[in-house]
Amino acid sequence: xxxxxxxxxxxxxxxxxxxxxxxxxxxxxxxxxxxxxxxxxxxxxxxxxxxxxxxxxxxxxxxxxxxxxxxxxxxxxxxxxxxxxxxxxxxxxxxxxxxxxxxxxxxxxxxxxxxxxxxxxxxxxxxxxxxxxxxxxxxxxxxxxxxxxxxxxxxxxxxxxxxxxxxxxxxxxxxxxxxxxxxxxxxxxxxxxxxxxxxxxxxxxxxxxxxxxxxxxxxxxxxxxxxxxxxxxxxxxxxxxxxxx
Numbered sequence: 242x243x244x245x246x247x248x249x250x251x252x253x254x255x256x257x258x259x260x261x262x263x264x265x266x267x268x269x270x271x272x273x274x275x276x277x278x279x280x281x282x283x284x285x286x287x288x289x290x291x292x293x294x295x296x297x298x299x300x301x302x303x304x305x306x307x308x309x310x311x312x313x314x315x316x317x318x319x320x321x322x323x324x325x326x327x328x329x330x331x332x333x334x335x336x337x338x339x340x341x342x343x344x345x346x347x348x349x350x351x352x353x354x355x356x357x358x359x360x361x362x363x364x365x366x367x368x369x370x371x372x373x374x375x376x377x378x379x380x381x382x383x384x385x386x387x388x389x390x391x392x393x394x395x396x397x398x399x400x401x402x403x404x405x406x407x408x409x410x411x412x413x414x415x416x417x418x419x420x421x422x423x424x425x426x427x428x429x430x431x432x433x434x435x436x437x438x439x440x441x442x443x444x445x446x447x448x449x450x451x452x453x454x455x456x457x458x459x460x461x462x463x464x465x466x467x468x469x470x471x472x473x474x475x476x477x478x479x480x481x482x483x484x485x486x
């Protein structure tokens with residue numbers, strides 16, 4: 242499944258207008274810093290590479306649930322992400338038991354899948370067979386963060402020198418939270434030092450404002466698709482969604 246599309250779904254989030262209104266009825270007022278502490282946003286990230294998921298879970302002040310490689314049944318249909326910097330037609334020479342082969346990226350991915358399934362078919366435990374799986378193999382991960390930690394995440398992962406896949410995911414996530422909580426997620430602090438981030442923040446703000454009315458008309462429980470491509474010029478296909486409350 243070369244060139245598969247990743248998905249970023251903002252599955253649940255704090256409704257700040259309701260939160261602040263209810264607290265004010267009880268005589269509690271929340272300032273901007275309070276909003277950063279009292280809130281939670283949960284993302285369902287689908288079809289992300291193991292390379293990206295390893296980076297994501299380094300953000301320690303968060304909660305994660307990741308698809309198991311040990312218990313999820315493996316078939317040859319499982320996907321992988323190929324970096325755009327590796328041409329499909331590029332082949333590299335390898336030698337196996339004296340036999341020379343020229344393989345491209347997709348060939349190597351297919352070989353690792355066949356070998357992993359072959360081990361399982363011969364009775365090797367899945368938890369041992371999975372050691373063959375490459376970093377390009379995709380996985381699903383659920384991530385929950387507070388607004389304060391999300392802003393820290395965006396400052397690092399939206400930067401131009403961030404790895405391409407996690408940068409695409411981060412900008413999709415930033416657009417999602419900007420749509421549902423604009424009073425919390427304004428311009429990123431990193432924009433003060435990066436023209437790249439500053440320009441993209443303005444672009445996301447414009448995209449979100451144009452879609453806000455349609456989002457409000459979305460029935461509760463349905464997924465609202467974010468229109469981010471081709472405007473953000475992602476390095477790989479990413480579909481963004483927000484589950485309407």
